Amino acid sequence: MLAFIFALFVALQFLSVFAAPAPYFKARDITALSNTDISDLSPFTQLARASYCPTAKLQGWKCGKICDSLPGFEPTLIGGDGITTQIYFVGYWPDQNTIVVSHEGTDPIHLASILTDIKITMHPLNATLFPGVSSAVLVHDGFKDQHAITAQQILAEVQSLMASKNSTSVTLVGHSLGGALAVLDALYMNINLPAGTSIKAVTYGTPRIGNAAFAQLIDEKIPDLRRINNKFDIIPTVPGRFLGYAHPHGEVHLLSTGTAISCPGSDDSTDSRCQNQSVPNVLKGNILDHLGPYVGLSIGTIFCV
Ligand SMILES: *[C@@H]1O[C@H](CO)[C@@H](O)[C@H](O)[C@H]1NC(C)=O
Ligand SMILES: *[C@@H]1O[C@H](CO)[C@@H](O)[C@H](O)[C@H]1NC(C)=O
Ligand SMILES: *[C@@H]1O[C@H](CO)[C@@H](O)[C@H](O)[C@H]1NC(C)=O
Numbered sequence: 001m002l003a004f005i006f007a008l009f010v011a012l013q014f015l016s017v018f019a020a021p022a023p024y025f026k027a028r029d030i031t032a033l034s035n036t037d038i039s040d041l042s043p044f045t046q047l048a049r050a051s052y053c054p055t056a057k058l059q060g061w062k063c064g065k066i067c068d069s070l071p072g073f074e075p076t077l078i079g080g081d082g083i084t085t086q087i088y089f090v091g092y093w094p095d096q097n098t099i100v101v102s103h104e105g106t107d108p109i110h111l112a113s114i115l116t117d118i119k120i121t122m123h124p125l126n127a128t129l130f131p132g133v134s135s136a137v138l139v140h141d142g143f144k145d146q147h148a149i150t151a152q153q154i155l156a157e158v159q160s161l162m163a164s165k166n167s168t169s170v171t172l173v174g175h176s177l178g179g180a181l182a183v184l185d186a187l188y189m190n191i192n193l194p195a196g197t198s199i200k201a202v203t204y205g206t207p208r209i210g211n212a213a214f215a216q217l218i219d220e221k222i223p224d225l226r227r228i229n230n231k232f233d234i235i236p237t238v239p240g241r242f243l244g245y246a247h248p249h250g251e252v253h254l255l256s257t258g259t260a261i262s263c264p265g266s267d268d269s270t271d272s273r274c275q276n277q278s279v280p281n282v283l284k285g286n287i288l289d290h291l292g293p294y295v296g297l298s299i300g301t302i303f304c305v
Helices: 002-016 035-040 042-050 111-118 141-165 177-190 214-220 287-291
Strands: 073-081 087-091 098-103 122-124 138-140 169-176 199-204 225-230 251-256 261-263
Touching: 002 087, 035 042, 042 087, 042 098, 042 169, 042 199, 073 141, 087 141, 098 177, 111 261, 122 141, 138 214, 141 177, 169 177, 177 199, 177 214, 177 225
Parallel strands: 098 169, 169 199, 199 225, 225 251
Antiparallel strands: 073 087, 087 098, 122 138, 251 261
């Protein structure tokens, strides 16, 4: 596992060490999260963690402590193999009357996933899946292709649950590559579900996904986005801005246990505690912070116990 982490670290150095200034940013207020805001993240973190559990344990929601922390959750579609297709599940969360979609991310153990992550060219989104999105909006090929594999099946399940549960709320979660898939799914749901559907995305350790036009589209379409970064994690720093990548709004930076700030601007640079300045390049970061803990909860295959 350490060998894979090291290989990932070396590969990522080439992607971001010469980060150039981003094309724009929005200066807005940096605020500390209250203790309630911080503890309210916990069920979303558990849902993101669960996608790292074996699919056999997700069936019937029997994945140990993670599943026990969300009693009553009903998974209705579970798929992926964790190798060529990230594990994912769709289900109903009665506490919040919302339909949840969770995508597994890049665990260093899954080398194939890492290779997907470092495939670096950008292209427009598929117009069948994302009708009406400008061809100026560009997305990393690896993320776009991985999203397309499961997109239609997941949308059909979400539509069916919205009808059977009488819910108009959809929640997307994911960590790492799974965070990128959650943001793509948020946009995909926004475009393909009825107007008035409430869409929330909560992501952890999410890399940059696309160009500035993509980030602006997310800012506009997905106002309820929380993009949680842990301490000195290097993944949110890649791919580098010098390759034309940009982050949308919504950063929450976890500084230490019990302290977090909201950095609302895209790639916020107004505060030295936000990601852009605290991890300006991968040499200033720590890959181990990628796994967490996200307020006491680490995310990855080895943490599904
Ligand atoms: C776009 O997505 C549709 C539906 O999955 C698929 O049939 C089509 O081949 C895709 N187009 C491209 C160019 O990948
Ligand atoms: C569905 O929910 C709406 C409120 O969101 C409510 O007005 C309506 O009566 C509900 N329908 C059913 C069949 O429960
Ligand atoms: C990020 O920080 C660098 C300085 O480290 C600055 O040059 C750049 O403009 C910042 N990016 C954004 C988007 O604010």
